[in-house]
Amino acid sequence: MKGLTYLSIVLFGALAVNASSYADPQSDNEMIREYFDDRLPDVALEDYINGVYAIDENARLQWEDIEEFPPYEDGVDQGQELFETAFANGKSYADCFPNGGIGIKQDYPKFDQETGQIVTLELAINQCRTTHGEQALAYGKGELAYVSAYMAFTSRDKLINVTVPNDPRAQAAYEAGKKMFYARRGQLNMACATCHVNNAGNQLRADILSPALGHTSHFPVFRFKWDDIGTLQRRYAGCNKQIRAKPFKLQSVTYRNLEYFHTHMSNGLAINGPGSRK
Amino acid sequence: MKKLIQLISVVFLFPIALPYALAGDQIAEGKEIAFDRKKGNCLACHVIDDGELPGKMGPPLSQMQKMYPDKSKLRDQIWDATTKNPLTAMPPFGRHRMLTEQEIDKVVDYIYSL
Numbered sequence: 001m002k003g004l005t006y007l008s009i010v011l012f013g014a015l016a017v018n019a020s021s022y023a024d025p026q027s028d029n030e031m032i033r034e035y036f037d038d039r040l041p042d043v044a045l046e047d048y049i050n051g052v053y054a055i056d057e058n059a060r061l062q063w064e065d066i067e068e069f070p071p072y073e074d075g076v077d078q079g080q081e082l083f084e085t086a087f088a089n090g091k092s093y094a095d096c097f098p099n100g101g102i103g104i105k106q107d108y109p110k111f112d113q114e115t116g117q118i119v120t121l122e123l124a125i126n127q128c129r130t131t132h133g134e135q136a137l138a139y140g141k142g143e144l145a146y147v148s149a150y151m152a153f154t155s156r157d158k159l160i161n162v163t164v165p166n167d168p169r170a171q172a173a174y175e176a177g178k179k180m181f182y183a184r185r186g187q188l189n190m191a192c193a194t195c196h197v198n199n200a201g202n203q204l205r206a207d208i209l210s211p212a213l214g215h216t217s218h219f220p221v222f223r224f225k226w227d228d229i230g231t232l233q234r235r236y237a238g239c240n241k242q243i244r245a246k247p248f249k250l251q252s253v254t255y256r257n258l259e260y261f262h263t264h265m266s267n268g269l270a271i272n273g274p275g276s277r278k
Numbered sequence: 279m280k281k282l283i284q285l286i287s288v289v290f291l292f293p294i295a296l297p298y299a300l301a302g303d304q305i306a307e308g309k310e311i312a313f314d315r316k317k318g319n320c321l322a323c324h325v326i327d328d329g330e331l332p333g334k335m336g337p338p339l340s341q342m343q344k345m346y347p348d349k350s351k352l353r354d355q356i357w358d359a360t361t362k363n364p365l366t367a368m369p370p371f372g373r374h375r376m377l378t379e380q381e382i383d384k385v386v387d388y389i390y391s392l
Contacts, residue, residue, distance in 0.1 A: 188369040203334040
């Protein structure tokens with residue numbers, strides 16, 4: 001227990017004391033794995049992709065029943081149709097991505113050398129559209145989320161592989177995402193880490209808090225509360241509102257950097273999107 | 279009816295009954311504030327009294343008089359829990375003006391009565 005407290009202080013303290021110095025992302029990942037290994041010793045590393053169901057046996061059984069008839073199936077089918085339909089200029093999504101867009105979700109978000117910014121899969125989907133003369137789609141839900149869900153589906157079981165290249169702009173984006181993850185915000189004064197690191201496994205009202213490790217593997221996600229598929233950043237906005245903090249714009253630089261750090265954390269874990277959650 | 283009782287208390291029982299009546303109100307109001315999701319929402323994290331669907335991020339709040347012989351320390355914890363534990367999940371109800379000073383006093387009285 002003392003070890004845990006110590007590590008929390010290291011995790012937070014490192015930021016407080018020396019926010020400007022660059023910690024190696026690889027050691028960040030090792031540290032977070034050790035932390036969760038101590039905190040949730042019964043959870044196997046591969047099982048973190050199942051979020052709260054890796055912790056709560058009862059909820060897991062209900063969830064496994066639900067997964068027999070996956071609620072995201074319609075969305076994936078719609079996504080596939082959209083993905084395979086040609087744009088007005090005759091091109092399609094396949095023309096914009098490596099490997100024709102199949103089985104590539106594990107490499108996102110990516111650092112883009114040209115703009116010096118982080119490109120999430122959703123941003124890349126819209127970039128593809130505008131490059132080919134189509135209107136950008138709304139982020140968060142709807143057609144864009146379906147296309148993204150289909151692309152995630154084709155990437156199942158691939159291992160998350162987000163890279164931080166040796167470029168100061170990529171490292172700065174990673175650091176900014178990390179800072180956002182650990183910074184207390186909003187009237188409730190909570191960081192992502194307050195709930196999803198330091199209190200993972202604890203009960204907030206009726207919810208058991210999921211660990212941040214593995215969080216991004218199953219997005220976009222079908223949520224019963226949404227009755228639809230939604231993107232990871234839609235969830236960010238929801239969690240920000242929950243602590244009475246003003247959410248950022250979806251696909252803003254802030255959220256893209258956060259997604260970069262947050263996804264890098266789960267490197268080596270399997271993509272299992274789209275998932276279903278309550 | 280409540281008004282009438284209060285009036286009677288004021289007129290006839292002033293020196294003895296009024297302070298008790300007020301303390302009772304203060305505690306009842308404190309409970310309301312503590313349970314209200316838009317106010318204290320303490321049940322999100324604490325088992326308290328007969329509150330429904332409590333969370334368990336913090337310890338159950340009972341026997342607080344024993345825990346806090348000095349009542350002002352209890353108030354400090356609610357006003358800003360980060361002074362005692364910088365990593366706490368508990369929101370700083372006073373520092374972030376989530377509750378007014380008077381509301382905090384009422385919550386303190388309620389919690390102290392448990």
